[in-house]
Amino acid sequence: MYEGLIKRYKKYLDVDEKYIVSLNEGNTPLIRAKNLEKILDGVEIYLKYDGLNPTGSFKDRGMTMAVSKALEENKKAIICASTGNTSAAAAAYGARAKLKVIVIVPDEKIAKGKLAQAIAYGAKIIAIKGNFDDALESVKKISQESDIQMVNSLNKYRIEGQKTAAFELIDDLKELDYFMLPVGNAGNITAYHKGFKEYLKDDKLKKLPRLFGFQAKGASPIVENKVFKNPKTIATAINIGNPASWDKALNAIDESDGQIDAITDEEILNAYNLLAKEEGVFAEPASCISVAGLIKSYNEGKIKKNSKVVCLLTGNGLKDIDVCMNNMDFDIKNLDDDYALIKEEILKDL
Numbered sequence: 001m002y003e004g005l006i007k008r009y010k011k012y013l014d015v016d017e018k019y020i021v022s023l024n025e026g027n028t029p030l031i032r033a034k035n036l037e038k039i040l041d042g043v044e045i046y047l048k049y050d051g052l053n054p055t056g057s058f059k060d061r062g063m064t065m066a067v068s069k070a071l072e073e074n075k076k077a078i079i080c081a082s083t084g085n086t087s088a089a090a091a092a093y094g095a096r097a098k099l100k101v102i103v104i105v106p107d108e109k110i111a112k113g114k115l116a117q118a119i120a121y122g123a124k125i126i127a128i129k130g131n132f133d134d135a136l137e138s139v140k141k142i143s144q145e146s147d148i149q150m151v152n153s154l155n156k157y158r159i160e161g162q163k164t165a166a167f168e169l170i171d172d173l174k175e176l177d178y179f180m181l182p183v184g185n186a187g188n189i190t191a192y193h194k195g196f197k198e199y200l201k202d203d204k205l206k207k208l209p210r211l212f213g214f215q216a217k218g219a220s221p222i223v224e225n226k227v228f229k230n231p232k233t234i235a236t237a238i239n240i241g242n243p244a245s246w247d248k249a250l251n252a253i254d255e256s257d258g259q260i261d262a263i264t265d266e267e268i269l270n271a272y273n274l275l276a277k278e279e280g281v282f283a284e285p286a287s288c289i290s291v292a293g294l295i296k297s298y299n300e301g302k303i304k305k306n307s308k309v310v311c312l313l314t315g316n317g318l319k320d321i322d323v324c325m326n327n328m329d330f331d332i333k334n335l336d337d338d339y340a341l342i343k344e345e346i347l348k349d350l
């Protein structure tokens, strides 16, 4: 039986088994994107669908580690700042571990599905008039001034848990040429780089995949090399103006011969639409930036022919259904319950 990523990769993770808190996260599907391959000719494309983790985002990978370690270190409470997914994961794993959970979120910019999760799992929720970066400042302070454990990605155990996604990729694929992912606080790009390097050292991988990170144009501090005071994008999970792991992201990009680029909200929504309609995969907007980024890089001639590319889908589309309802073109037919009318409506478009 699969029992979560700490047990699967215990050789690479330093945790006392007694304290493991797991929801059997990880082991997410790698899906071949044959219909996208028809559009981007000459590239082999895979989607790593981490939105199928227990709370619907990759944050569970880091949280199983951070919460297990909080127990091992005898902490009684955990806290995080969050655009939504970290709070959902912290609330779930914290509930399971019987820890007090406090989450600080920006009051307007959090997707409803994510907020609903924090409510359901019973976290104490503080919504501030400010953005994620402001929330993180308070969290850093209180975790220094008290015994409350911070579980943002500045917590090194988060990165440890998240690096297992790189292991899964290599266990499944053996090798890949490019890895496309969204960059917010830049914890995840740091984690993948660490994971790939550990596999390289163990001879499980021959060469590092090139890491292509993407930020939303309205929140692209690393691309522009300046802090964004008021970041703004439809991709709320990466609406971050001052990434906590900025330097580590630059190092990961440099060492892997990668790049970082900015993508418009329009391109993100196009990819969101394309992924759902062409591949049957519903991912939240921040995730879809990896596919939008692949399309942009391909069109700019940056992807070599016959290469193997993986796009990371970090979060589930159900997290933020308002984006779908407000931005997709759709037409729901309202009819009386009259079979003749229903039949006519169906047959006319076939």
Ligand SMILES: *Cc1c(COP(=O)(O)O)cnc(C)c1O
Residues within 6 Å of the ligand: 057, 058, 059, 085, 086, 153, 182, 183, 184, 185, 186, 187, 188, 189, 237, 238, 284, 286, 287, 314, 315, 316
């Ligand atoms: C947290 C998150 C990101 C950004 O990850 P970082 O480690 O902050 O760069 C991207 N997509 C989703 C869905 C997220 O929840």
